Each structure stands twice: as structure tokens, then as C-alpha cells.
Amino acid sequence: MxxxxxxxxxxxxxxxxxxWVHSLFGGAVISNEQVLNAQCQLACNFARFxxxxxxxxxxxARKLYAENTKIFDEAPIGISHIEDKLIPTPSASFIPIRLxxxxxxxxxxxxxxxxxxxxxxxxxxxxHDALCRRIAxxxxxxxxxxxxxxxxEHPYPAAIDDAMIAYQYVRSIAYLFGGxxxxxxxxxxxxxxxxxxxxxxxxxxxxxxxPVYQALLYPVTDVSRESETYDxxxxxxxxxxxxxxxxxxxxxxxxxxxxxxVNSPLLSDPKDLKGLPPAYVATAGFDPLSHEGEAYxxxxxxxxxxxxxxxxxxxxxxxxxxxxxxxxxxxxxxxxLQSLHSFFATRKF
Numbered sequence: 001m002x003x004x005x006x007x008x009x010x011x012x013x014x015x016x017x018x019x020w021v022h023s024l025f026g027g028a029v030i031s032n033e034q035v036l037n038a039q040c041q042l043a044c045n046f047a048r049f050x051x052x053x054x055x056x057x058x059x060x061a062r063k064l065y066a067e068n069t070k071i072f073d074e075a076p077i078g079i080s081h082i083e084d085k086l087i088p089t090p091s092a093s094f095i096p097i098r099l100x101x102x103x104x105x106x107x108x109x110x111x112x113x114x115x116x117x118x119x120x121x122x123x124x125x126x127x128h129d130a131l132c133r134r135i136a137x138x139x140x141x142x143x144x145x146x147x148x149x150x151x152x153e154h155p156y157p158a159a160i161d162d163a164m165i166a167y168q169y170v171r172s173i174a175y176l177f178g179g180x181x182x183x184x185x186x187x188x189x190x191x192x193x194x195x196x197x198x199x200x201x202x203x204x205x206x207x208x209x210x211p212v213y214q215a216l217l218y219p220v221t222d223v224s225r226e227s228e229t230y231d232x233x234x235x236x237x238x239x240x241x242x243x244x245x246x247x248x249x250x251x252x253x254x255x256x257x258x259x260x261x262v263n264s265p266l267l268s269d270p271k272d273l274k275g276l277p278p279a280y281v282a283t284a285g286f287d288p289l290s291h292e293g294e295a296y297x298x299x300x301x302x303x304x305x306x307x308x309x310x311x312x313x314x315x316x317x318x319x320x321x322x323x324x325x326x327x328x329x330x331x332x333x334x335x336x337l338q339s340l341h342s343f344f345a346t347r348k349f
Contacts, residue, residue: 058250073324081102102137280339284332
């Protein structure tokens with residue numbers, strides 16, 4: 001009930017006309033010929049009053065992220081079938097996954113394995129539950145959301161190891177929950193995008209069957225260095241340079257691991273990218289990660305990978321969690337959902 005009230009209040013605030021927002025904050029924000037969406041501008045100013053996650057314990061940071069997600073994201077839509085499962089691992093632990101099937105009457109559906117964002121430190125099955133419901137419903141796929149282990153309690157290679165185990169597990173039992181092992185895509189936002197493409201790189205190296213598609217939403221692609229957009233957008237646009245540094249230290253405390261291609265795929269030799277699945281890469285204009293996302297899309301293309309690069313110049317990092325209050329973010333999400341649906345609808349597997 002309290003979440004619904006907060007969401008309603010937030011929705012009312014974000015219905016403020018664009019000229020009011022600009023008047024309130026001293027005009028439009030323009031950088032590199034890009035104009036920040038007025039509602040994103042309002043969100044960035046709202047975020048100034050929230051605690052910085054890097055000043056909190058990991059536990060408190062996760063709680064804050066979960067609370068904010070419920071307020072700014074859309075209310076979860078109802079779908080036909082949702083199931084939580086546990087994947088056993090060689091270490092006698094379990095990886096939680098959540099299956100979403102909005103169209104269970106159809107057999108052999110495509111599968112999207114989804115890795116949530118959050119710097120490999122925060123985020124969970126619950127923070128991305130509403131998004132995964134939308135992917136399953138609108139893209140007409142089965143979604144398998146993976147609750148991989150988080151840093152700093154579980155640094156590299158915990159997250160990518162869990163991602164690989166989940167991928168192999170889903171391939172092995174796909175038919176049992178109505179999916180096709182020959183039509184599996186991987187997707188993720190931010191650090192989840194890193195896991196999605198790192199899985200493809202590692203699967204190729206280990207001579208495993210590759211996913212058929214990879215969707216990378218404002219992805220992390222290089223933790224070894226800071227690009228020029230860290231300088232331009234690393235301060236006032238919700239995701240900051242200091243937060244990114246905290247995430248990177250948590251997952252890769254050993255700096256040598258930051259140059260591994262599963263952690264920094266942008267450093268990959270073109271031959272290691274050759275043959276990877278077609279990619280959808282989305283970048284946001286006012287995002288410190290925009291340069292490395294764009295550069296990785298170009299690297300994939302140079303290696304002969306078919307790439308759809310979508311750049312949303314007015315948006316900020318994390319826009320998939322702002323679709324409930326920012327129409328432009330909803331349009332960007334719709335583009336992603338349509339790309340998934342179109343890919344599978346035009347192919348036989």
C-alpha cells in the first residue's frame with residue numbers, strides 16, 4: 001500500500017510540464033548536442049537527496065535500490081506462469097532462478113536468460129521482476145531471470161560462473177518448461193549486459209553451443225579504464241564515477257582481473273568476437289557508460305557480428321527502471337522488446 005502511494009505521488013510529480021522543469025532547474029541540460037529529457041532531469045535532481053550507495057554497506061545499498069525500483073518502475077503486470085527454482089552447483093550451493101511464461105499454451109517458445117544490473121553488487125530477481133514480466137509478455141518468450149551471487153561477498157569469478165551454470169542448466173531442461181534449447185538468447189542491463197556478452201565469449205572459448213542472440217542494455221564493457229564519458233557524465237546523472245569505482249572494486253578487487261575479456265570485453269581481440277551471436281546494444285546519451293557501450297557495438301561489428309545499436313540521446317543510465325514515469329524511457333524499452341520479438345518471429349529454430 002505504501003509503495004502504491006509513493007508511486008502515485010512520484011507519478012504526479014513527474015507529470016510536470018517540460019517548461020516547468022526547465023524553469024525550476026535553470027534551463028535544459030545540453031551536452032554534445034544532446035538534450036537531456038526533462039523528466040530525466042527531474043529524476044537526477046531527485047537523486048541528489050538520496051544516499052550514495054558507495055557510502056553504504058552492501059546490504060543497505062541493496063535495500064535502497066530495491067525500494068527505489070518499486071517506486072519508479074511500472075507496477076508488475078500479471079502473467080500466466082511464474083516459477084522459482086534452484087539450480088544445484090558443484091559446490092553444493094544453489095543458484096536461484098525465476099521462470100516467466102506469459103504464453104504457456106504455446107510449446108517450444110524462445111528463451112531469454114536475463115541477468116539483472118546493479119554493478120554485480122546490488123540488484124536481485126525482485127528488482128527486475130516487473131521488467132522480466134514485460135519481456136515475457138510483449139516479446140512472447142520464456143524469461144529465465146538469474147539470481148547470481150553478488151560482490152563483495154562473492155567477487156570474480158562468482159557471477160560469471162553462476163551465469164555459465166545457469167545457461168547450461170536452461171539448455172538441458174528447456175523442453176521441460178516449454179522452451180527450445182535451440183532458441184536461447186541472453187540479455188541484461190548494465191553489469192547484467194556484461195554478464196550476457198561475457199557468457200557468449202566464454203562459451204565460444206570453451207566450445208559450447210552459443211546463444212542465438214545477445215541484448216545488451218547500457219552495458220558495462222570495460223572495467224580496466226575510465227572512458228571519456230566518465231568525465232562528461234560521471235557526476236550529475238544518477239550513476240556516478242564514484243559508484244562505478246565502488247562496483248568495480250567490489251567485483252574485481254584484484255586489478256589484474258579487470259583486463260580479462262570476460263570482465264572487459266572491449267579489450268577482446270577481434271578474432272575472439274568473430275562468430276558471436278547477433279547483438280542488440282542500447283546506449284543512453286547521459287550515461288558514463290555510453291562510450292564503452294558504443295565502442296563495443298563497433299568492435300562486434302568490426303568482427304563481423306550483426307549489430308543493432310540503438311542510442312537514446314535524451315536518456316540516462318537505468319532507464320528501464322523509469323518506464324513507469326518517463327514516456328521516453330518506455331519508448332526505448334519498447335524498441336528493445338520489439339527487437340527480441342522480431343528476431344525470433346522471423347526465424348525457425
